[in-house]
Structure formats: C-alpha cells, structure tokens
Amino acid sequence: MPDVAIIGAGLAGLSAAVTLANKGLKVHLFESSQKAGGRASAFPFNLTSPLNNSQKEYQLDNGQHIMMGCYHETLSLLKEISALDKIIVQDKMEVKVVGPDQKSYILKSGFLPYPLNLFQALMGFDFLTFGQKISALKFVYGLKSLDVETLRDITVKDWLEKSGQTGPLFTGLWEILCVGTLNTSPDKASASIFAKILKIVFLGGKENSKIVVPGVNLSSLFVEPSIKFIRSKGGDIKFSTPVNLIKSSESSSFELFSRDQSLGRFSDVILAVPHHALKKITGIEQHLPAIANTELDYSSITTFHLFLKKIQSWIIFWL
Numbered sequence: 663m664p665d666v667a668i669i670g671a672g673l674a675g676l677s678a679a680v681t682l683a684n685k686g687l688k689v690h691l692f693e694s695s696q697k698a699g700g701r702a703s704a705f706p707f708n709l710t711s712p713l714n715n716s717q718k719e720y721q722l723d724n725g726q727h728i729m730m731g732c733y734h735e736t737l738s739l740l741k742e743i744s745a746l747d748k749i750i751v752q753d754k755m756e757v758k759v760v761g762p763d764q765k766s767y768i769l770k771s772g773f774l775p776y777p778l779n780l781f782q783a784l785m786g787f788d789f790l791t792f793g794q795k796i797s798a799l800k801f802v803y804g805l806k807s808l809d810v811e812t813l814r815d816i817t818v819k820d821w822l823e824k825s826g827q828t829g830p831l832f833t834g835l836w837e838i839l840c841v842g843t844l845n846t847s848p849d850k851a852s853a854s855i856f857a858k859i860l861k862i863v864f865l866g867g868k869e870n871s872k873i874v875v876p877g878v879n880l881s882s883l884f885v886e887p888s889i890k891f892i893r894s895k896g897g898d899i900k901f902s903t904p905v906n907l908i909k910s911s912e913s914s915s916f917e918l919f920s921r922d923q924s925l926g927r928f929s930d931v932i933l934a935v936p937h938h939a940l941k942k943i944t945g946i947e948q949h950l951p952a953i954a955n956t957e958l959d960y961s962s963i964t965t966f967h968l969f970l971k972k973i974q975s976w977i978i979f980w981l
C-alpha cells in the first residue's frame with residue numbers, strides 16, 4: 663500500500679487526507695503549527711466580564727467563513743466526516759445589500775421553481791431600476807452560451823463594462839458578488855473565473871445559489887471531525903513539524919526532512935501549503951520549477967471581533 667505524505671493540515675491537506683484514507687491509503691500529515699485548520703480554524707480567547715471580573719473562554723474563528731450550495735467538494739467532505747448537521751443552509755437564496763443611501767435591499771429567491779425563482783429575485787431587487795433589472799437578466803441569460811475561455815485575459819471590470827453592466831448594476835450587484843466570491847476587486851479579478859462562478863451560481867440549479875454558514879466554530883466543523891476520521895482509518899498527523907526539505911531517491915520515493923531530521927520515505931507527496939510557504943521548502947525548485955520560479959501576489963483579509971455588552975447597552979439606553 664502506498665504511503666502518502668501530505669504537507670500542511672489546512673482545509674486542503676485535511677481534505678486530501680480524508681479522501682485518500684477513505685480509499686485505503688496510509689496517509690501521514692505534517693503540519694508546521696501546533697494545530698490543524700490553517701486559515702480556517704478557531705482559537706481560544708479568554709474574555710473577562712466587566713460586570714464581575716469572571717473569565718470565560720470562547721473559541722473564536724479566525725474569520726467569518728461563508729460557503730455556498732455550489733461548494734460541492736466541501737459539502738461532500740462534510741458528509742464524509744459526518745459534519746453535515748453542523749452547517750446552516752438557507753431555505754432560499756437571500757442576500758441583504760445596504761446601499762449608499764443606507765437603505766437595505768434584498769436579493770431573494772421567489773416561490774417559483776428554478777430558474778424562475780432567480781427571475782423573481784432580480785425583479786424584487788429594488789436597488790435597481792426596471793431597466794437595470796432587465797439588463798441584468800439579459801446578462802445572466804447570456805451566460806448560458808458564454809465560453810468562459812474567451813474572457814481569459816480580461817478583468818471583471820472590463821467584462822462588465824463591455825457588457826453594459828455599469829452604474830448601480832456594477833456597485834449594487836456584480837462588485838459585491840465579485841469581492842464576496844473571489845476576495846478581489848473587479849479591476850484585478852479574472853473575468854473567466856468570475857464568469858465560471860456566475861454560471862454555477864445562476865445556472866447550476868437552485869441549491870447552488872443558497873448561502874451556507876457554519877453552525878459551530880470552524881475547528882468543530884472541519885478540523886476535529888477530519889482528524890478523528892483520518893486517525894480512525896490508520897492515518898497519522900504530526901504537529902509542530904515544518905517540512906523544509908524534499909529529496910527524491912533512485913527508487914522514485916521521496917524523503918522529507920524537518921529541521922534536518924528525516925521524517926521517512928513516501929511514495930507520493932501532496933503539497934497543501936500556500937504558494938509563499940511552498941517556496942521555502944528546499945527541493946521544490948527541482949520538482950516543480952515553474953511554481954518555484956513564479957511570483958504570486960496575495961491580498962490579506964482583516965477580521966475584527968466585537969464583543970457587545972448587550973444587557974448593559976440596554977440599561978444605559980433606558981436610563
């Protein structure tokens with residue numbers, strides 16, 4: 663049976679390990695930090711009550727994570743690790759938008775069967791004028807016959823401008839979807855990737871457009887059930903073990919090292935680390951020169967956690 667090494671125990675590494683362990687392969691996960699989950703995990707936070715100085719430990723997510731019904735692979739991972747009951751799925755697609763006028767507008771699927779429910783959603787989205795709604799509908803309809811490869815070299819902004827999706831259509835609809843799904847502004851995001859997403863969300867069936875949020879913290883949702891599953895299948899996971907060297911041998915196996923210590927030989931290696939971390943592993947340039955020599959830009963996400971003193975504000979309000 664092949665022994666597979668997986669470098670990085672974020673969502674990608676855990677997901678690869680669950681899939682392979684389920685197929686009967688022996689998996690060995692190596693994670694540089696003290697815990698798994700990477701960018702999708704929770705951390706303990708002690709909060710002292712200003713009322714009586716008592717302490718309470720919270721598990722805070724490193725950031726709000728939103729999924730959609732079209733995350734088919736993520737949802738099948740959750741099914742595999744028996745965690746589907748830990749998510750909250752909207753009955754119907756419903757997105758609230760606050761306009762520059764501070765009014766709130768809703769993009770909400772209607773009662774009609776798919777795809778007419780999406781027609782209802784756009785028609786009921788009063789941030790747009792009637793003419794703009796018709797323009798958005800024509801644009802969505804045009805996605806059916808669109809070859810996304812033709813958009814490979816242009817940005818979302820260029821594509822939307824060429825398609826007449828400007829003004830409130832741009833700011834109140836497409837820009838929000840672009841930043842929300844790609845975490846990138848329309849003047850930088852790839853039009854072909856965005857078009858692919860729009861096709862899946864708008865033309866892929868009513869389940870695809872539903873918003874899905876975690877019902878528990880991210881560690882309880884993904885991380886702990888994945889680790890339990892991997893271990894139950896005989897896989898192992900080593901924490902505080904950064905892989906910093908990969909050597910290949912004549913027998914076409916790979917030997918991994920962490921701080922000059924050999925971690926063993928493996929028939930296959932999966933690299934489940936971000937691009938900037940990959941470049942720090944010696945030996946990568948020999949196996950994947952194209953990746954090692956590429957520079958990728960990334961944009962950070964900042965998360966603010968606000969603790970609201972609900973009862974206190976209520977008392978102050980009434981005083």
Ligand SMILES: Cc1cc2nc3c(=O)[nH]c(=O)nc-3n(C[C@H](O)[C@H](O)[C@H](O)COP(=O)(O)OP(=O)(O)OC[C@H]3O[C@@H](n4cnc5c(N)ncnc54)[C@H](O)[C@@H]3O)c2cc1C
Nearest residue numbers: 670672673674693694700701702725727728904905935939
């Ligand atoms: C605040 C925030 C909000 C987000 N919101 C959303 C959202 O709403 N919807 C959505 O779909 N996505 C969202 N994302 C993105 C999502 O979290 C990531 O795409 C996903 O978690 C990446 O998983 P990964 O396994 O590819 O990488 P990572 O999570 O980065 O995991 C890589 C792991 O590899 C480890 N590692 C690195 N180098 C080594 C090494 N040499 N040896 C061993 N281990 C190593 C790291 O410690 C890490 O644990 C958000 C991300 C953030 C930060």
